[in-house]
Amino acid sequence: MSNEQRIRAFLFYSSVVIFCAGLPLLLSFAFGYKFDRRTFKFSRTGLFYLKTQPPGADVYLDKILLDGKTPLTLNELLPGNYEVRVELHGYYPWSEDVTIEESKITRLDKVILFPIRNNLKKINKSSVAYFYLDRERDAVYYLDGPERILYRCGLEGERRVPMAKLPALQSQKVKYVFSVDRNKLLYFSSSQIGVVYLQQRREPSPERSPFILDYPQSDIRDVFWHSDSFHLVIVTSRSVEVMEATPRSFPIVLAKLNRRDVQAYYDTGGDTLWFLDQEKTPEGETHGNLYKLELDSRTSPLYELIKIKNEE
Amino acid sequence: MKNKKNRIKRSLEIIPGVLSWGIILLLVLLSAWKPVLCAAVIITFDFYWIIRTLYLTTLLIMAHHKLYRQRHRDWLADCRAAGNGRDWERIYQLVVFPVYKEGLDILRPSLASLKECSYPKERMVVVVSFEERHLLSRETAATLEAEFKDCFGGYISTSHPDNLPNEARTKGANATWAAKKGKEFISARNIPYDDVIISCFDADTCVDPGYFGCLTYHFITNPRPHQASYQPIPVYNNNIWHAPSFARLVEISASFCQMIESMRVEKFVTFSSHSMSFKTLVKIDYWPLNMVSDDSVVYWRAFLFYNGHYRVVPLYITVSMDAAYGDSLWKTVRMQYMQKRRWAWGIENFPFLVTGFMNNRFISLPQKIRKSFQLLESHITWAVWAIIITLIAPLPILLGGSFFIQMPISYNLPRIAGILLNCTLASSLVWILLSRIILPPRPKGVKWIKNVVMIVEWVIVPLIILILGSVPALDAQTRLMFGKYMEFYATEKKRRRSA
Numbered sequence: 001m002s003n004e005q006r007i008r009a010f011l012f013y014s015s016v017v018i019f020c021a022g023l024p025l026l027l028s029f030a031f032g033y034k035f036d037r038r039t040f041k042f043s044r045t046g047l048f049y050l051k052t053q054p055p056g057a058d059v060y061l062d063k064i065l066l067d068g069k070t071p072l073t074l075n076e077l078l079p080g081n082y083e084v085r086v087e088l089h090g091y092y093p094w095s096e097d098v099t100i101e102e103s104k105i106t107r108l109d110k111v112i113l114f115p116i117r118n119n120l121k122k123i124n125k126s127s128v129a130y131f132y133l134d135r136e137r138d139a140v141y142y143l144d145g146p147e148r149i150l151y152r153c154g155l156e157g158e159r160r161v162p163m164a165k166l167p168a169l170q171s172q173k174v175k176y177v178f179s180v181d182r183n184k185l186l187y188f189s190s191s192q193i194g195v196v197y198l199q200q201r202r203e204p205s206p207e208r209s210p211f212i213l214d215y216p217q218s219d220i221r222d223v224f225w226h227s228d229s230f231h232l233v234i235v236t237s238r239s240v241e242v243m244e245a246t247p248r249s250f251p252i253v254l255a256k257l258n259r260r261d262v263q264a265y266y267d268t269g270g271d272t273l274w275f276l277d278q279e280k281t282p283e284g285e286t287h288g289n290l291y292k293l294e295l296d297s298r299t300s301p302l303y304e305l306i307k308i309k310n311e312e
Numbered sequence: 313m314k315n316k317k318n319r320i321k322r323s324l325e326i327i328p329g330v331l332s333w334g335i336i337l338l339l340v341l342l343s344a345w346k347p348v349l350c351a352a353v354i355i356t357f358d359f360y361w362i363i364r365t366l367y368l369t370t371l372l373i374m375a376h377h378k379l380y381r382q383r384h385r386d387w388l389a390d391c392r393a394a395g396n397g398r399d400w401e402r403i404y405q406l407v408v409f410p411v412y413k414e415g416l417d418i419l420r421p422s423l424a425s426l427k428e429c430s431y432p433k434e435r436m437v438v439v440v441s442f443e444e445r446h447l448l449s450r451e452t453a454a455t456l457e458a459e460f461k462d463c464f465g466g467y468i469s470t471s472h473p474d475n476l477p478n479e480a481r482t483k484g485a486n487a488t489w490a491a492k493k494g495k496e497f498i499s500a501r502n503i504p505y506d507d508v509i510i511s512c513f514d515a516d517t518c519v520d521p522g523y524f525g526c527l528t529y530h531f532i533t534n535p536r537p538h539q540a541s542y543q544p545i546p547v548y549n550n551n552i553w554h555a556p557s558f559a560r561l562v563e564i565s566a567s568f569c570q571m572i573e574s575m576r577v578e579k580f581v582t583f584s585s586h587s588m589s590f591k592t593l594v595k596i597d598y599w600p601l602n603m604v605s606d607d608s609v610v611y612w613r614a615f616l617f618y619n620g621h622y623r624v625v626p627l628y629i630t631v632s633m634d635a636a637y638g639d640s641l642w643k644t645v646r647m648q649y650m651q652k653r654r655w656a657w658g659i660e661n662f663p664f665l666v667t668g669f670m671n672n673r674f675i676s677l678p679q680k681i682r683k684s685f686q687l688l689e690s691h692i693t694w695a696v697w698a699i700i701i702t703l704i705a706p707l708p709i710l711l712g713g714s715f716f717i718q719m720p721i722s723y724n725l726p727r728i729a730g731i732l733l734n735c736t737l738a739s740s741l742v743w744i745l746l747s748r749i750i751l752p753p754r755p756k757g758v759k760w761i762k763n764v765v766m767i768v769e770w771v772i773v774p775l776i777i778l779i780l781g782s783v784p785a786l787d788a789q790t791r792l793m794f795g796k797y798m799e800f801y802a803t804e805k806k807r808r809r810s811a
Binding site for chain 2: 004007008011012015018019022023026027029030031032045046047049073075103104105
């Protein structure tokens, strides 16, 4: 046997020995076994994974500070209960009792650390009665209460612009609804509906002036914008009506209602009004019904009706 | 009887493909059904692979050391010393070049390298055999004949006729034609076949000046010179500086694999350009006429002929060939893929060998089993290793479900795989270093920055592994499994001259 063959044989058999000896150790590590040097036995362990937002926090396990910061994985933890505490400067500490099970991973990957000093910022300058956050345009709309002026500003309160002055309604209990195109604001109480245009043209137009509709006879339950941002769907205690959002438009009654406290939901995506009403059976009993009223121009003669009514 | 033989041959052709696909599909199914078991298998395979890589890298270092140590050796002086100045002087070198479409730019340097050899030219006979079906080769043949006719003891330029009986369009058929022409020449001069060593070179093979001295030395010092093939180390240095990174890395890796194989003599098989006793070649009826992997089949033929008493002697001297590349990256990848698939078609040796063993009563059963297993194992491993490491390894995590995600092994699998593969990368550093040493000097006109590129380019090795690691071998085995036999695909060679 030459020297070269001897070296090769040595390398080959060394590789075989390393493989045979290393593989059980590697697999036992992979399966979560830990060799206990005191008892000379393998014991099953569990694995603990901790991830925080923000990362980089110190981790204490049973009050002992561990090496490393979050996200952190602890291999070969003996099964049992542990007290885990997470600390990060400038944030509230987080702690929990964690149970480690053998041959399992215990994951805590949704730990959020909240800052001690909240980043609280005042956006408005005077009293605010209503606000609306428009994420699409990264804008905030808010209504200055005493002056009744609607402002628009950036998400940090910057670039504040007055959008419209809202005529006052008689009632203090008012709901506000933006049109789908965010160019109009609808606000209503139980007896009045107001509409303001937010983008004024240079030349004043009576069609785009703010207006208020009075409903002295019936109690307004809810008002919705149609997806075209031009029609209003009004639900009163007596009927469901529709009208254009212009001062000289007339409402059309689409359905008469029997129930005074009608519940309604308007699906802008499908332009459908869902409402709960009741009817009397021939036997004289009241029967609750859920109705679906389609107001989509493709499926309903709504526009034709409005046109005819306006022509009249 | 013939039907039975055919059935056995077909069954043997199906085995490699079934095993490779079986391993892959089994692991895919296990990753979904038994992800824990699959992960354990993957970790075991990864560990086996890293141990194997480190072991083979050590062999590569040893082979490289031998190559480096012997590069300036005066082989002819050793021949004189070994044979008392007599033996080596009777040895004739018959060199055959089976040529397909290669032109003057490829063939001229190959013949010039023979001319530059230190071996006495009067004892060298060169046969350049062109394919008759390639009409343009006639002009090339005439030009080369005019240039080299008087440089050697004999120069034969011949055309291998197309469509000879029992022949396929393979390199082996052309090489056999060339060898028979050489035999006519040798017989006419009454040179004993015992004293002739035949070398079958690819058309682009440029030999080291000391090649025939080295070959002769090993031949005359071998106690059984006729029961051995002689295999030099193929390097792809002819155009290595001009080849694109992708082709260069693949070819360097191929050279390294040959160097590693040269250290594992019990598994060593002839590959590409090689030499052997002419007497043996005649006895075994030359190269196969209808098989693609003629270079390895000729070894197995001799192995069976000598009842297992035949081996390959590694020659630690280089023969330089061309790296295969095309005009675009896509063409380069395609050419490399086709070349590797042709190499992987060596799996056709398996049915050939096993049927040969079945008809041989003199080779012991353990040796038959060992050799068959070695051949099968090497091809199966080739066809699955890269797929297991790159594509199947993540599957248990992807398909294992919520139960598996809760197991420590699901967390440890990617970590262990990462650590083990980083060890493989460490061995790549050795490969990078050695690749620098076997490179020829930078030609004029190639900028120095190329030195940097040739180190940085190793980062694309994982991509190469993914494309060329296993897929060509799996492709070849699948074709063999379905009986879609391959024809010889001659790799187009391209050489750019330095300014």
